[in-house]
Amino acid sequence: MSFFKKDYSAYPQPVIVTPDPRDSEESISAAVAEAIDTTHAGQIDDSQIGTSSHRGATDPEILQDNKDLQPDAQQDSSSHQTAGGIDSQQQxxxxxxxxxxxxxxxxxxxxxxxxxxxxxxxxxxxxxxxxxxxxxxxxxxxxxxxxxxxxxxxxxxxxxxxxxxxxxxxxxxxxxxxxxxxxxxxxxxxx
Structure with missing residues (x-):
């Protein structure tokens, strides 16, 4: 490795999720939450990372998997959205x-x-x-x-x-x- 080149493989990579406009807001937020949780927690293997980063969250199979994996997250996000002040509290x-x-x-x-x-x-x-x-x-x-x-x-x-x-x-x-x-x-x- 050269003096001026740095190996960034040890650092967490950004999570890229490309939502489909046809998806509901709840499914998008659930997909984003799941992608962040699994990517940063290291619970996802390399084949899933490549699949989700290239195809994004637009694939119906991935969205369905996300819905199956986190049904509570969808309920939580909808209850927080109705509460109205969750964004300001998180901020x-x-x-x-x-x-x-x-x-x-x-x-x-x-x-x-x-x-x-x-x-x-x-x-x-x-x-x-x-x-x-x-x-x-x-x-x-x-x-x-x-x-x-x-x-x-x-x-x-x-x-x-x-x-x-x-x-x-x-x-x-x-x-x-x-x-x-x-x-x-x-x-x-x-x-």
Missing amino acids: KDTTTRLADGIMSLLGPVVQEMDFNIVSVRKSQTELEKEIERLMAELQLFLASSASPPEVEPAVQKLIKARRQIMAANSTLKTVQERVDRMHYQIEKRQK
């Missing part, structure tokens, strides 16, 4: 499961990022205070000494470092605000 369930899955995947990463950002901001603030304290001590030392040593370049470096720390703090604050907004939006969508 809510799907949306909820998708949101839960995304949260379970991204939640720990976002929390770790949040923790790291908070710890970096805290250490940056402590470093800024230490630099300010050192600058004050250096200025006192310069004022008290008779002949000041050449510390001006060091003071300038400290001032430059302080500016960089302040810029980094600003960036970290912006990132923290974005993470907080993401948390808020995710919580809002879950409700």
Whole structure:
């Protein structure tokens, strides 16, 4: 196998069902449900996959087999269709499961990022205070000494470092605000 070619045989293949316009809505939904169940559950052998994917659900024998295999599915689908709200309930369930899955995947990463950002901001603030304290001590030392040593370049470096720390703090604050907004939006969508 080449580096750029990937073997997709291990992945589930899409289910293709081509309904006949003459079939009723119940038989179509039963055929689709049966095709999805058997294909994804691995309960169908290769000869049936080839038959159903090439001929689709238009063959009366397949439709009759589907009706025989799942008579309860037809009754369930008709009772759900009369209930009226099943599509919206399924969509809510799907949306909820998708949101839960995304949260379970991204939640720990976002929390770790949040923790790291908070710890970096805290250490940056402590470093800024230490630099300010050192600058004050250096200025006192310069004022008290008779002949000041050449510390001006060091003071300038400290001032430059302080500016960089302040810029980094600003960036970290912006990132923290974005993470907080993401948390808020995710919580809002879950409700």
